[in-house]
Amino acid sequence: MGMPARVRSRRSDEGRDRSSSPDDPRDRAARLVIRTVTDATVYGTRVNWRLRLATDDAREGDPWATLRTLTTTW
Numbered sequence: 001m002g003m004p005a006r007v008r009s010r011r012s013d014e015g016r017d018r019s020s021s022p023d024d025p026r027d028r029a030a031r032l033v034i035r036t037v038t039d040a041t042v043y044g045t046r047v048n049w050r051l052r053l054a055t056d057d058a059r060e061g062d063p064w065a066t067l068r069t070l071t072t073t074w
Helices: none
Strands: 029-042 045-059 064-073
Antiparallel strands (some): 029 045, 045 064
């Protein structure tokens, strides 16, 4: 059974309230970071893998697109 996901957001506005604007670069990028325990078999070895997934997304106009996902162990 996996651990509950913990989601952290990165704020570049130093915690101050601000209005959102499509022209502001801070409103066109996001990163989702998840830590999980995953039961998987890799090269014949079955283990509960402790994984950290960091996904970078970007927005052009209305739709969002995933740029990359980096997976590491923790």
